[in-house]
Amino acid sequence: MNQPKPQIILFDLDDTLIHCNKYFDIVLEQFSDLLRTWFAAYPLTDETVKMKQLEIDIAGVHIHGFSMDHFPASLVDTYRYFSDLFGRATSVMEEEELIELGKSVYELQVEPYPDMEATLERLKADGHDLYLYTGGIVTHQQKKIRSVKLDRFFGEQVFVRQHKTAEALEEILQQNGFDRSRTWMIGNSIRTDIVPALRAGINCIHIPAITEWEYNIVEINETPKGLFLELPTLESVPDAIARSIESAAS
Structure with a gap:
């Protein structure tokens, strides 16, 4: 039996991996x-x-x-x-x-979300390709990334956009030739993470923020082409992705 290909996983940063x-x-x-x-x-x-x-x-x-x-x-x-x-x-x-x-x-000194490190370690150990896709100014976002040592998991695989839109995500997918059937967007923002991912036809996981900003809350009017999951915490992500791979292989 063919070995399942690793998943391409894009993580949001603020209020997904770290507090904001x-x-x-x-x-x-x-x-x-x-x-x-x-x-x-x-x-x-x-x-x-x-x-x-x-x-x-x-x-x-x-x-x-x-x-x-x-x-x-x-x-x-x-x-x-x-x-x-x-x-x-x-x-x-x-x-x-x-x-x-x-x-x-x-x-202010940023803090990681609960289970951030264990989640990323598990996904890395499972062989998945991890990317960070965040909104903001490059220098400031890089400062936060360094402060919680996220470069251990993402290296240079970081995308920072001042306008985090469906067009910005589409550009990233096309320029990097990502296979959409095995690409995931994971984040707290329905506006900037989930809706763009649904429009792009990739898999996505919504993890509600502990404290949400009203800007991030919009209606979802897109029909998923891939998997669309809502999970309560980061620690649920590795098992959910593992189950999806097993289901696709069966």
């Missing part, structure tokens, strides 16, 4: 506290601040992609929105403080 959203939530708590202090004379609530920032932040991602400037800019734009709304004068010093607060999220 929780660090933004920490900074957003500080941002909300600041604004409610500065606007203490006005009827501004924590929920109102966060909802407006989310609206502005998501609009910025659609335009600029995953740049490192859009999050700090969203804090300043939210501040300016409420300044205009309540007729409160803006301050250069306050805006500079918000920019520095926004940038601070990129300086």
Whole structure:
């Protein structure tokens, strides 16, 4: 009997292999506290601040992609929105403080998701080809990759795109000549991981993030051409892929 070919597995990085959203939530708590202090004379609530920032932040991602400037800019734009709304004068010093607060999220030490290392070790030992496909700025994403020593598993097999879209994934698949029948996309984002994978006709696994960002949540209107699985945790991935290989061989 022919030996099954190794699978080509593309992993998302943020909130699939390492924590990401929780660090933004920490900074957003500080941002909300600041604004409610500065606007203490006005009827501004924590929920109102966060909802407006989310609206502005998501609009910025659609335009600029995953740049490192859009999050700090969203804090300043939210501040300016409420300044205009309540007729409160803006301050250069306050805006500079918000920019520095926004940038601070990129300086926090990242942590791996539970079972990250054991999952990747198992897949590597099973002979699969592992790739990392992440959204953001190359230098920042590489810094995070090094900090949790992911180069042990992916080496140079890393794709970073500022706009993580169906077109970007299609380009990666075509340029590398990946066999779609044995290619997998694994990630938390329905918008940037799962829907593009379904459109490309590859297998995909959705692992919901511990803390999800509303930007990532969209309806799925694609019909799977390959396998589409939803698993609760990373540690479920190796067995699920092994079962799919066994099923295809039987």
